Amino acid sequence: MTPFVPQDLDRKWQQRWTDDRAFEAAVDPARPKFYCLEMFAYPSGHAHMGHVRNYSIGDVLARMKRMQGFNVLHPFGWDAFGLPAENAAIKHGIHPEASTRGNIAHMKGQLQRLGISYDWDRELATCDPEYYRWNQWLFIRMFEKGLAYRKRSTVNWCPGCHTVLANEQVVDGGCWRCGSPVELREREQWCLRITAYADELLGAIDTLAEWPEKVLMMQRNWIGRSEGARVRFALASDPGTTIEVFTTRIDTIFGSTFVLLAPEHPLVTSFAALAPDPDAFRARVHAFRTQDRAARLSGEVEKDGFDTGQRAVNPFTGASVPVWVANFVLGEYGTGAVMAVPAHDQRDFEFARRFGLPIAAVVTADGARVDPDGLSEAMDAYGTLVDSGPFSGLPSAEAQQRMVAHAGANGFGEGTVQFRLKDWGISRQRYWGTPIPVLFCDTDGIVPVPDADLPVVLPPVAEFTGRGDSPLAQVPAFVNATCPACGGPARRETDTMDTFVDSSWYFYRFADARNNAQAFDPAAVKYWLPVDFYVGGVEHAILHLIYSRFFARVFRDLGMVDHDEPFTHLLTQGMVLKDGAVMSKSKGNVVDPDAMMQKHGADALRLYVVFVAPPEKEIEWTDEGLEGSWRFLARVWRLVDHWSAALVRAGNGPAWETLSLSPDERAVRRKTHGTIHRVTADVGERQQLNTAVSAIMELVNTLYSFSDATMTGPPGAARDADRGGRAERAETVAVMGEAVRALVRLLAPFAPHVCEELWERLGQEGGLRVARWPEYDAAAARVEAIVVPVQVNGKVRSRLTVAANASEADLERLALADAAVMSHVGTKRVRKVVVARGRLVNVVVA
C-alpha cells in the first residue's frame, strides 16, 4: 500500500506543468475554442477563500473542456491600479508600484500552489505601461467620437478616499470601498457617454440567455428606461422662458395644479433674485441641497418645499399654476422639474395636502367625476379621462398618444425616453491609475496626447501625503508640457482614470496580451472571443459587467470586434462564509487557504469548495467538510492502489465481445457509463459541480462494493489480507479497468494533482493533458431490469422487478397479481390503473 501524501503530489505535478508549459494556448482555427475566464484579481496581497472558490470553479470547466478536445484559453491577470496601494503608501511610505508588484508575486504563488491551469504566458497587470497605454489610446478614440467629454457637474465626493465616485460606486449613500458618507461637490470631470448606448444595452439584455436572471434584472433596473413626454410650461411673467418637465403620465396633465422644481434647477437661482427676500430664499434652497442627502440616508424624509412666487402656464389648460421648489425633486433626473398632479401621484398628493394646494381628479376608473376632497391617497391607476377638455372620455393609453401628438403639433412638447442611467464620470484625483492623456493649452484648449507619444507614463512620486489635490498636480515635470498643436506651453491633465476603465476590456487583451503595436489584433479576438464562460462575484453585476458591455460596443463601433456581447455565459458564484459571516480580519474568522493546502493538499481544498453547494450559492466553511473531501481522495487513492497492479498487467482492456460478463459486472459497467453521462452534463451543461462530484462518489462507492464482492475484498479492509492473492476473472479486471480509468479522468478537473499521479500509476502515457474525456457508451449504460414501484391510491405498497421494456399491459397485469398490492386493495373495487411506463403503477380503488 502506497501512502497518500497529497502535498508531495502537488509539488511534483505543478513543477511538471510549469516545465511542460502545459496550459499555454495558441490560435488554432482547426479546433473549436473555449475561452474560460475568472474575474481577474485586485492584488491585495493574499488570496482568500472567495478567490479559491472562484478559480476552482473556472478550472474545472477549463480542464474538462481541454480533455474534450477544445482549444482552451484560460488566462489570468491583475487589476493592479487602485486606492488601497496608494493609501498604504500614504500610511507606510511604500511606493504603490513596489507593494503592488510584491503582492502580485505572492498571490501568483498561491494560485500556482492551488494548481489552477492558467496560461501564465498571457499574464498582465493593469499598472503595466504596456497595458494602460491602451486605456489611453481608447480614451482618445472615445474623445474623438464625442464619447469622452468634459463636464462640470455635481459629483459624488468621497472624503475618505479623497476622490470622486461614479454613481455605480455609491452604495447606500456611502463609498463602495471605504463606506464614508458621500458628499456632493461641483467639479469639472471627464465622462464617458455610456448613455449613448443605454437603449442598446437594455434591449440586448434579452439576448443574454446564459446569464443569471438576477443579474439581468439588476441591469434592467439600473438602466431604468421610462417612456414619457417632455412638456414646456411658459412662465406667466415671461412667456419667453419655459420650465420643461418630464412626465410618464401626460394623460393626467389636466390635473396638474402646480409645478415643482428641484433645488438644483437653474431657474431657481433667477427666481431667488426676484423674490421679496432673496437671501431667505437662497437660504432655504441651500438647506435643501445640503440636508437632503444626509437626511435620506436615515430613511423617512419629510416632503418639504416653498412657493417661488412665480407662476407657470399649463399649455393644455391655459391655467396659470404656482411654481414651488421641493426637496424630493431630483436635479439629476429628467429635467429637474415636474408637473405635479396630486390626484394621481402619491408624492404630489402628500405635498398638496400639506401645503393646501388644489387637487383635481382627471383620470378615473369609469370616467365619472370624483370629488378630490374625498381622496385619502392618490389614484395612480390608468383609467378613463374626465374634465380633460377634448381628451375627456379617452382611455389613458390612447390619451397619452393623442396628447403627445397635440404637444408636438403645437411646439410645446414631445415624446421622449428617459433613462436612470447616467454618463460615467471617470476622473479620479489619485496617483495610482491611468493618467488621462490630454493637455490643456491656452491657445488650443483641450488637446489629446498624440498616439505616438503614448503611453503617458506615471512619474515616480517620492512622497505620498494624502493631502491636497491630485498627487500628479504636485509634480511639475509631469504637469508642464508642450502643446502638440501649437508648440506652446501646455498643462497636463492630472486626474487619473477610474480603475473600472482598466477592467472593462482586459478580456480582449488576454487574446493578444503581448501586442505592442495595438490594443489587440482583431483576428485573435475574433478567434477567442466572446468569453464562453465567465465566473465572478455578483458584486460586479452592475459595475464591471455593464461597463464591459459598453466597451464591447465601443470596440465594435471602432471596427475592432465583431460581436455585441463579450460574455456568453455568466456564473456568479456565492460567497464563502464562516460562522454565518463573510471572512474578515476584523471578525477574526479568516481561514487561510495556504494553511489548508499544507494540511490536506490543494485537491482536497478545490474539491471541497465545489462540492459543498451549487456554485452560485453561498457556502459555509467547515473544517469537517474539508476533511471529508480529503477522505474521499484518500479512498480513491486506495481503490486505485489496490487494483493498479492487476490493471497495469491487463493493459487497456480486451474487446468486450470476447468476454462474458456476470450480472454484477454488467452493473458496474452500467454505473461507470451512467456516471460519465451525468458528470459530463452536470459540469458542461448545468455547472452543477456539486452533483457531479456526488455522482463520482457514488461510482467509487459502487466500486468498493464490487471489490468487496470479488475475491480481492474492499480496499483497505481488515480482511483484505485474507482474500488477497486469489486469481481474478479477466472480466472482473476488464470491468474494473474501464471504471477506474473513467473515474480518474472524471475526477481530474476537480483534483488534478492526485489524478495525474494515479493516471501515471495506471501505466498511462503522456499525462492527463493528452488523455481524452471518457466516452459515454449508451449501450453499456442501458438498464436491463428495472424496479417499478406500485402504489395503491398514491401510496407505495410494492415493487415489481421487470424488464426495462415491459409494456403497460404487462405492468398492469403484474401489479394486479402482486400479493402485497392485492392485500391493500382487499375487497374494494379497482376503479382504474394508471401506468407510467418504466416509472410507476398506481392502482386506484374506490
Next chain:
RNA sequence: GCCGAAGUGGCGGAACUGGCAGACGCGACAGACUCAAAAUCUGUUGCCGGUCACCCGGCGUGGGGGUUCGAGUCCCCCCUUCGGCACCA
C-alpha cells in the same frame, strides 16, 4: 413601497419535462480490525408509534386552500428569510 429569488432531516444539500422525497457529504450510533486508541472497512441514521429482530402502521418538503390517479415540483392566498432598486415624476 416596488421588483426578484428562496424556504426540504441535527447540518450542507439531491430529486431531468408532476411519478419511490431525503442521492452525495458532514455529524451521530453500532460492528469488524486493535492490548487499546486513531485510521480504515462494513452497517444504521426524517419524525412518531406498534409484542422497533432486519416486520408493520401513521405523519412528513414554511402555513392554508386548490388542480390531479398522483404535487417538493403546477395554480391561488398568507408567513418568513435573503438580494436588488428605492421620493426616477
